[in-house]
Amino acid sequence: SYYFRSLMSKLSIPVEQKIMLLIISHGKEAIDILNACHSGPTGGHYGANYTAKKVFDSGFYWPSIYKDAFELVKRCDLCQRQGKVSQKDEMPHNFIQICKNFDVWGIDFMGPFPSSKGNKYILVVVDYLSKWVEAKALPTNDARVVVKFLKSLFSRFGTPKAIISDRGTHFCNDQFSRVMAKYKVTHRLSTTYHPQTSGQVEVTNRGLKRILERTVGENRA
Helix, strand or coil: CHHHHHHHHHCCCCCCCCCCCEECCCCHHHHHHHHHHHHCCCCCCCCHHHHHHHHHHCCEECCCHHHHHHHHHHHCHHHHHCCCCCHHHCCCCCCCCCCCCCCEEEEEEECCCCCECCECEEEEEEECCCCCEEEEEECCCCHHHHHHHHHHHHHHHCCCCEEEECCCCCCCCHHHHHHHHHCCCEEEECECCECHHHHHHHHHHHHHHHHHHHHHHHHHC
16 A cells, blocks of 8 residues: 555565455355355364454455354354354454444554664554554654544544554553544553454564564665
C-alpha cells in the first residue's frame, strides 16, 4: 500500500512482499471453504475461532465468517460425538468477535531503532478481522503522536468500536482517554489471560522487526 511504501521509504527499507485477502460473497463458496478448513484433509476439526483463522490464513474473508464458523462447528457430527463443542465454542458476545472490517484495531510501538531521517520509532496498528496493517515512522513515542496518528486513521477508515493496546504510558494517559471519549471508542488493554487481544500486532511487529534488523545489518556491513 501507499502507506507501507512511504514508511519503508522513510526508514530506507525495501518493500518485498504484499499480502492479499480475497473477499468473497457469502454463499456456497464460503461454506465450501469453511468445510475444507474445518474437516478437510488438513482441517483437524478445530473450534470455530481457529477454523476462521485458517480461512484468513488461506486468504479468504466474508462479513459473516465468525457466525458461519460457529454454526458449522455446532453442526459437525464428529465434533458433537467427540464432545468437542463446549461453552467456549458458543458464539461469544465478546467485543473482539466483530464481523466488520476496521471495527477493532490493535496498536503498539516498535523501537527505538537507530535514527533514520529523525525517526526512531514505528507506530503499528492492525485491524483484527482483515489483518490490514497501517504503520508510521515517528521521532518520538508519546501520547501526542499517537493521538495525531489515530485521528488520521479514523478519517480514512471510519471510527472503530474498540482500540486494543498494552499498558504503555503512551496509550494510558489523559490525552489518549479524551480522544477515545470524544469519538466514543472503547479502549481495551491486552492481558496475559487473553493473548488473542495483542497477538495480531505482535505478529506484525515481528515481521517488520525482521525486515528492519536485516536492513540495518546490511547498512552496517
